[in-house]
Amino acid sequence: MTVRQLSLPELVDACVQSGVENVGLWREPVQAYGVRAAADLVHEAGLTVTTLCRGGFLTATEPEARAAALADNRRAVEEAATLGTGTLVLVCGGLPAGGKDLHGARERVADALAELGPHAEEHGVRLAIEPLHPMYAADRCVVSTLAQALDLAERFPAHQVGVAVDTYHVWWDDRAPEQIARAGAAGRIHAFQLADWTTPLPRGVLDGRGQIGDGAIDMREWKGYVEAAGYTGAIEVELFNAELWSRDGREVLAETARRFLEHVIR
């Protein structure tokens, strides 16, 4: 998503040229290219798929919408399995139109996980609940903190349901470090993503995630928390950023790799 201006073949080629060996994919371009063909493309280039984004949107109340969402998430699990990634990231969904019941919506997410967890296990895929920043609570994700995500995840086995830790969504939360430790102790950190926090936020607050190093978040600090919690998986950079999308994708990928080395690794 960081370089969504690149087609899938361009992305794969740019990764190979840049020495990037792992890539997180989104469902829409994978579906457009063909899931099997995308899997072959990526693997023949020697790349590993870290996660598939995203399933979720599990808060509908109407039976038909609810059944459609469950069916779509089952397909997402199967797509993840085809791509060879063990992790499907979930954005849980917001309030139904006119709704005011956050608690009820969170419970509908739990009900859906009870149906999806065993299906994911059958396919060797783990579901990762991604708490989204509280500014998305109404329209995108009623799970706003790692504590809430873990309260949900812990109703299920860790190999079925865990969490995705994204610095953009949790950096403000003084409880997040202890929740990362809680998640790590239970083997529930299924993904770790980076984006920086820059202001002013754009209208709709969807495409203003900052390039690593440009904002308020100390990336090494958060890497330290997940590592101390035992996380040894991939670190993804996931930037929704209109300005980055308007630039040359290969240049953005190279810049992102440099920023990653400078602000996360060194």
Added chain:
Amino acid sequence: MTVRQLSLPELVDACVQSGVENVGLWREPVQAYGVRAAADLVHEAGLTVTTLCRGGFLTATEPEARAAALADNRRAVEEAATLGTGTLVLVCGGLPAGGKDLHGARERVADALAELGPHAEEHGVRLAIEPLHPMYAADRCVVSTLAQALDLAERFPAHQVGVAVDTYHVWWDDRAPEQIARAGAAGRIHAFQLADWTTPLPRGVLDGRGQIGDGAIDMREWKGYVEAAGYTGAIEVELFNAELWSRDGREVLAETARRFLEHVIR
């Protein structure tokens, strides 16, 4: 602030005409009118000032900026006393430019409260730390939750430092109800404000607070929490809303009073 298009005399007249007996004021229009003159105007009309907004912005690191902020907050305390309100609302301030240390910034707020609390007590004014929504953590207020605000407030006597509960800032937080109970048990709910959550958020996310009833927040639920915690003070409606500001202020005030009756009282 809900009807900032009205001058202070227009506001006072509109309140009297609408049967609104209590009003929260902001410093800038009060200073422009003259603090003593504003106090006389309001009191001669039979109105009570609920709170003065706002002091705060206490996170600067440079000694000169820090001294200036403390001096300004002492003046704010004195203005509140002149207006006859017992409560000064504090917006604590964001990270310094280029800063990434939320914890350090919160500690600087605590240091400032240690200096301001006794000054406020001398003037019969209580300081109310207002946790702002986490989307303001970088640029406006490093105190993002009621739990954080209470952790700060509890270092000081309750008659010096408490919290302001604003639905717009806390509605997403499943811990907020228990924190309201914690605040109420300690006599630390110094203000209660309402605004609704509507989307999409505008660029900069400052002037998109929804009219009561237009958004995702169940106002009666939150009124129930503060009342169960023993709060018997005023309920303020504080809407930063560019569309409301563009309309006739008296009409907006009347609409807000109707919405308050419909969604909060009945």
